Amino acid sequence: MSIRFPFVTAPILLGALSAAPILAQTGGITFKEAYPGTTFHDPVYFGAFPGHPGVNVVLEQHAANVLLVSKKSDGSVVKDTLCHLDVGQDLEQGLLGIAFHPDFATNHKYYISYDPSGSTYYDMVEERIADATGMKDSGTPGRVLIKIDDPFVNHNGGNLAFGPKDGYLYYAVGDGGDANDPLGNGQNKNAWLGKMHRIDVNSKDAGLEYHIPADNPFASGGGRPEIYAYGLRNPWRWNFDAPTGDLWLGDVGQDSVEEVNLITKGGNYGWKTMEGSRGTNDGTMTLPIYTYTHASINGAGFGPNGPAIIGGMIFRANPNSQYYGTYFLADWGSKGFWNLKRDAAGKVTATTLSPSPVSLSSFGTDADGRIYACGYYNGTLYLLDSPDLEPSSVRPGLARGSLPGHSFAALPGGRLDARAFESSPVLNLFGLDGSRMGILRKDDARLPQGLARGIYLLQAPDSRGAPDVLAIR
Numbered sequence: 001m002s003i004r005f006p007f008v009t010a011p012i013l014l015g016a017l018s019a020a021p022i023l024a025q026t027g028g029i030t031f032k033e034a035y036p037g038t039t040f041h042d043p044v045y046f047g048a049f050p051g052h053p054g055v056n057v058v059l060e061q062h063a064a065n066v067l068l069v070s071k072k073s074d075g076s077v078v079k080d081t082l083c084h085l086d087v088g089q090d091l092e093q094g095l096l097g098i099a100f101h102p103d104f105a106t107n108h109k110y111y112i113s114y115d116p117s118g119s120t121y122y123d124m125v126e127e128r129i130a131d132a133t134g135m136k137d138s139g140t141p142g143r144v145l146i147k148i149d150d151p152f153v154n155h156n157g158g159n160l161a162f163g164p165k166d167g168y169l170y171y172a173v174g175d176g177g178d179a180n181d182p183l184g185n186g187q188n189k190n191a192w193l194g195k196m197h198r199i200d201v202n203s204k205d206a207g208l209e210y211h212i213p214a215d216n217p218f219a220s221g222g223g224r225p226e227i228y229a230y231g232l233r234n235p236w237r238w239n240f241d242a243p244t245g246d247l248w249l250g251d252v253g254q255d256s257v258e259e260v261n262l263i264t265k266g267g268n269y270g271w272k273t274m275e276g277s278r279g280t281n282d283g284t285m286t287l288p289i290y291t292y293t294h295a296s297i298n299g300a301g302f303g304p305n306g307p308a309i310i311g312g313m314i315f316r317a318n319p320n321s322q323y324y325g326t327y328f329l330a331d332w333g334s335k336g337f338w339n340l341k342r343d344a345a346g347k348v349t350a351t352t353l354s355p356s357p358v359s360l361s362s363f364g365t366d367a368d369g370r371i372y373a374c375g376y377y378n379g380t381l382y383l384l385d386s387p388d389l390e391p392s393s394v395r396p397g398l399a400r401g402s403l404p405g406h407s408f409a410a411l412p413g414g415r416l417d418a419r420a421f422e423s424s425p426v427l428n429l430f431g432l433d434g435s436r437m438g439i440l441r442k443d444d445a446r447l448p449q450g451l452a453r454g455i456y457l458l459q460a461p462d463s464r465g466a467p468d469v470l471a472i473r
C-alpha cells in the first residue's frame, strides 16, 4: 500500500513470504487461523454480516468478490458470494471497501468502493441492493454515488463506514498517487482526493445522488461540500470506536513516517506540508496521536513493499480486559504489530507485540467484537487469540451429561486455589447468569477487585466440559 514498489506483483512476493514462520506473540496474543484450511484471494476486509449471527463478510480485492463466510456444525467453511465485480488489477486497485446501511435488515442496501477496470482510473462508491433473502445481490444495477477521476494507479484509500453516532456514510480516498502529491490534492479543499468525505445516503440534493450534511465543514462554501477532513495521503484503513464515536485512521506515509490520526470534523492532517509530525505546521494542522518512523522498524526488514501502516481496530468486547478501549495496528512491510493505549488526557502508550506471521492488509471484528486480521499474501484470516480478547458475551459451555466440576472457595479479594488450574493455566470466571466477570491466571490468581460474595463458575476458554464452582464467602 506504499508507493515505492507499485508494480511488484503477488506471485513474486509469494515466493519471498512462503517461508514466513508462524510466531508466538508476546502480550499473550497469537494469530490463530479463523477458518483453518480455507484461504481467500487478497483479502482486504473482514466484518460481521448484519442480522446474520455467525456470518462474516470478506472482501477479495482483485477477485472482487464480496463473500459471506460461515461455519457449519461440522466445522466446514461455507462461502456464499453476495456480489462480484470487474475491477482494476494493480496492487492498490480493486474492491476496497464495504458498508452496510444501518437499516440493511429491512432495506437491503449496501455500499461498496472500488476501482473499475480500464486504463482510465476512477475511485467509485456505489449503492447496491441485496435480494429478499439478503444473501445475494439483487442484480439491480448499482447506483453510483461518487466517481472521482484519479490521475495515478495508487493511493486509492477506499474504506467505507457509517458513523455510529450520525448514520452518515464516511469514505476516505488518497491523494491520487505518485510521489509527493504532485497535484497538491491534500491541501486543496476543492479537490476530492486526499480527503475524508461524509454524505447522507438517505436523501438527495439537487444534482447529487446524496444529501450534504448541513454541518459538513464546507457545506456552505470554502471547499468541496462532501469534505469532512483533509490533508490525507493514503488513508487505507480506519475504524470508528462505536461507544465514543472516535474515528481512528492510519494514514500511510511516504519516505519517513507512518501515522495514526484521530479524525475530527474539519481537521487538516497536514499532507503534503507535513509527513507525520515532520514538516512545518502552519497552525491549521492537527498532529497525529502516534507515529513510527521507517528508521525505527528498519531492523525488522521492510518487506517487499516497504513500510505502510495498516490502520487498526479498537477492542470493546470485554470491559474487564486489559485491552478494553485499546487499539491494535500493524505495519505492512515489516509485519510490525502494536497496541496503543490512550488515556483520558490523550497520552498514548504503545506496546510493541511480536510481528504478524504475514503482511496484514486490514483488521475487523465479528458480531461479538472479537478482532480478526486479513493475512494478505497467504489469504489467511486470523483471529487475535487471547483470553484477554474474548468477548464478555462468552458463556460457559456445557456438554450434555457432563459430570459436575470441582468446587473451590475463596475470600473476597483473595486468590484462587492453584489446583483449579490443573486443566488450564487460564480460566474464565462467570456469574451464575453466564456473564463473564474476568480472567484468572495461574501465575496471578488474584480474584477481581470488588467481586461480591456468592457462587461463580470457572472454565477454561475452549472447554465444553462442566465448569468448576467457586464460592466467595
Ligand SMILES: [Ca+2]
Binding pocket: 121, 150, 151, 152, 153, 154, 155, 156, 174, 176, 177
Ligand atoms: Ca490513485
